[in-house]
Amino acid sequence: MQNQQQSIQGILSIAALICLAVGWFNLFSEDINHLLSRKVFYILIGASFFIQAPLLTNRNFVYAMYAAAAVCVFGAFLPEDSKLSSVKTIGLLGGIILSMSNRKR
Structure with a gap:
């Protein structure tokens, strides 16, 4: 089950990078x-x-990662000219930091 989740997560990440490159x-x-x-x-x-x-x-980061995910998705639906449209970038940075802090050293 965990390997399947990791595979799906990897596919979503690669698809996102393709969207960014396009x-x-x-x-x-x-x-x-x-x-x-x-x-x-x-x-x-x-x-x-x-x-x-x-x-x-690190179980302490689970809810923070859910929050980062929600902020990314919520921010994507905000109009570009909105003052809150930058929250999606904050969610992205938060999720990356949480993801990097989860790596084994």
Whole structure:
């Protein structure tokens, strides 16, 4: 079960990186690039964090990872001109920090 969750989490992360790369390299129309790199990317990363949360070895970080996932997904649906649209980046950074702190040394 844990290996399956890790595989799904990895696939979601790779898909998110592909969305980000598509937006950077302008492979499609401006609207599609924007949708993929500024909306779908954060939704996929949020889903990846959500799947990763129960796998964290430090139980204190599980709810923080769920919060980071929720902030990423919530932020993706906010309008770009909203003052709160930057919360998705905060969720992304929080999830990355939590993920990195979970790595075995």
